Every structure is written in C-alpha cells, then in structure tokens.
Amino acid sequence: MARASQTETAVLGALSVMPMTGYALREAIRDVLGHFWSESFGQIYPALAELERQGRVRRTGSGRTGASTFAITPSGQARLKELLGGPIQQVPPRNGLMLRLFFGRQLGPQACRSLVLAARAEAQMRLAQLEAIRHEPPEEETAEDRPYWLLTVSAGEHAARAAIDWADEALAALDQLERPAGGPRPGQERNTR
Amino acid sequence: MARASQTETAVLGALSVMPMTGYALREAIRDVLGHFWSESFGQIYPALAELERQGRVRRTGSGRTGASTFAITPSGQARLKELLGGPIQQVPPRNGLMLRLFFGRQLGPQACRSLVLAARAEAQMRLAQLEAIRHEPPEEETAEDRPYWLLTVSAGEHAARAAIDWADEALAALDQLERPAGGPRPGQERNTR
DNA sequence: AATATCATGTAACATGTTACATGATTGG
DNA sequence: CCAATCATGTAACATGTTACATGATATT
Secondary structure (H helix, E strand, O other): OOHHHHHHHHHHHHHHHOOOHHHHHHHHHHHHHOOOOOOOOOHHHHHHHHHHOOEEEEEEEOOOOOOOEEOOOHHHHHHHHHHHHHOOOOOOOHHHHHHHHHOOHHHOOHHHHHHHHHHHHHHHHHHHHHHHHHOOOOOOOOOOOOHHHHHHHHHHHHHHHHHHHHHHHHHHHHHHHHOOOOOOOOOOOOOOO | OOOOHEEEEEHHHHHHHHOHHHHHHHHHHHHHHHOOOOOOHHHHHHHHHHHHHOEEEEOOOOOOOOOOEEEEHHHHHHHHHHHHHOOOOOOOOOHHHHHHHHHHHHHHHHHHHHHHHHHHHHHHHHHHHHHHHHHHOOOOOOOOOOOHHHHHHHHHHHHHHHHHHHHHHHHHHHHHHHHOOOOOOOOOOOOOO
C-alpha cells in the first residue's frame, strides 16, 4: 500500500485506455499528459514490475521478441478506481520565475522584463498547442474519455491565458518602475488595464 | 558549483531583505513565498552551513545562546545576482487533479464534480489571501522591494481567477455529461454505462 | 514548574532524473 | 549492412520531506 501511488495511477490509467509497452507508455504520458504530468523510464519500469507482481497488469507477449505489451487486469481496474478516489497529494510549489521576480530588485526592471517576456512567449506557445489538441478530430475508441480529456485541455487554456494577461500587466508595471511617469508622484501606483 | 542552486537562491534572497535565523528563514519562506515556493529545515540548515563555508553568509552571534542570526555578505550579494540571472530550472509538472480528471470516466461525473468543487473552493481561498496581502499597508524598509513582490501577488491572483473560471466551466460540462440535454436521442445516451 | 515556542541539526526515507548498458527490429 | 528507433532495465546521483534528538528561552 501507498508506494509511489502517483506513478501507479498514471500507469494504470494509461493502460486502462489501451494496452501498450513500457516504452509506448512513456511516450503516451509525455505526448498526451505532458501538459500536467511526467514520468521517466526510471519510474515506469519499476512500477510496471511491481504492478505485475501484484497482478494489476499482465504481460501479453505480443509483438517482437523481448518486448512485452502490458494490459490492465480486473484487479488493476479496481486498484485504479481506488487510487483515483483517494486523496490528491500535491507537490510543494516551486516556481522559479516567481522566485526571481520576488527578488527582482536585485536584477533590475530590464532583466525582469526579459523573464516576463519569455514566460509570455512560452504561455502563448502552450495555448496554441492546447487549442490544436482541442480541435483534433476525435477517435472512435476514445469517444467516451474525450469529454474528460477536454476538461484538462480547458484547464490548461485558462491557465495559459491567465499567464499571458498577467505578463502584459507585469510588463506595464515594470515600465512604470523604470520611468516613474512624469515626475515622482507618491502613493499612486495603479494597474493600468 | 551548481548544487541545490534553487534553495541557495531562496535563502540568499531572503537574507538580502534582512538578516535572520535559520528558523525565521523557514517561517519567512513559508509565510511570504508560500504561494510559489517552499523549503524545509532539512534543506535550509545544510544550505546555510554550505553558504557559510563559502563566505556567502556570516553568523552574527546575536540574540540567545545557541541561536545565530545569519547575514548576507558582499560575496553572497554577488552570488545572488549570479543565481537570479541564471537559467530557470522548472520542476516537471505533476498535477494530481488533472490526472484524476483525465481518467475521470473511471470515476464518473459525480465524483469529478466533487474534485472540481474542492479545487474551486481552494482557489477562492487562495485568491482571498492574495488580495489581503495586496492591501496590507506597505512597510518602510521594504518599499523598494514591494513593486516586485506585487508582481508575484498579481500572478497568483490571475492564476486563482483562472482556476475559478475553469471550475465553473468544468462543472457545467460535467452536468451536461450526466443528463444529456433534452431527453434521450438515439445514438447519444451511452455514458450511463 | 510546566508548557509552548524558538532554534539547530541529522538520519532515514521517498521520490525522481539521467546516464548508461544491452539488445531487437525496421527502413533505407 | 547500417543507422535509427524501439525496448528493457539498472545504477548513480540529486533533491526533498519527515521524524527525531537536543536544548534554550519565554509565558503562564
């Protein structure tokens, strides 16, 4: 009980959609869950071995020699539901951009501008990718999963748009900092917008 | 070089605002940076010891016996600037809520609703806290840092509002999933299982 | 005097990444 | 045949949390 349950959830979840190899699992997680999840080989293979030992997945020796396709078992299905219903353990926050901006006085407004601009560009790229995903033609086999998948896409879009809006606001504020608008007027700093 | 540079940055940054003990450092990080950063004692004390060995901080044996107030040295100031200017290393994403929603079909719309509602409530609380911080009266000593601090507050507010908007949208979508709009239409009522 | 809080430090554990070793299969 | 890719697995390392041990100081 209770070991690496997050990786376990991701692996069982992915296998609940379709059986695949450990390698494909990693690619699926990177390409499909990539916006909010990640796993490395060093996590996936041990997790698969453990899940197999527990009878949650089984190897169906298909395909090439040495490669094994893993499929979820009924016991694995049950375990997945249990994990999904269980408590969400979140990672402690560690936002490198915010850390830098918080101590931004040491860097000065110009360097901060660059950081914010880079963040804005990144958010814009993420947003475009998510919109592309949303407009991909739905596949037959995954039709029932799709509404749920779109919830996560939507969350990503909202977050990306918020990041862009914030960046624009932050850039304006940093500009204000650099040239204090027509002579120093204390107690005035408002958000333009 | 290049060891735990993120913790180093947080510690040097906090000490650049004012000297304090390791204990106070942890409280400051939790209370002030808490919305986007975290450090534990197990990180802070070794980091302080290492920074002292390198001459980035020094102990000013003030206060009670056994307690040491740490202050940043000029060398530490320089190092801080170097760290702040360096590349941002971000943590791989791991969003437990999104993972659950992605496999939401296994849980069903009702359980997903609960998850989204909880997330909404959490975002609302975060938003209230951030707005309180924004309206706190500014202190004299930190006046120059304040504009930068407000950038991070603003980012948190944008993110929280985005989370709330998304949650409302998601709740509506989940409702649609449960009762498929205006009576059963053939080829449409499949999600009841 | 007892309790709560401040303070420092360490050890054990959990988690996760990266790099490497090894080999099969496929496409040119 | 050769390179690229698919595939599995492990070992070394990095990072980070939690729990514990220890004691000082402040509060009641």
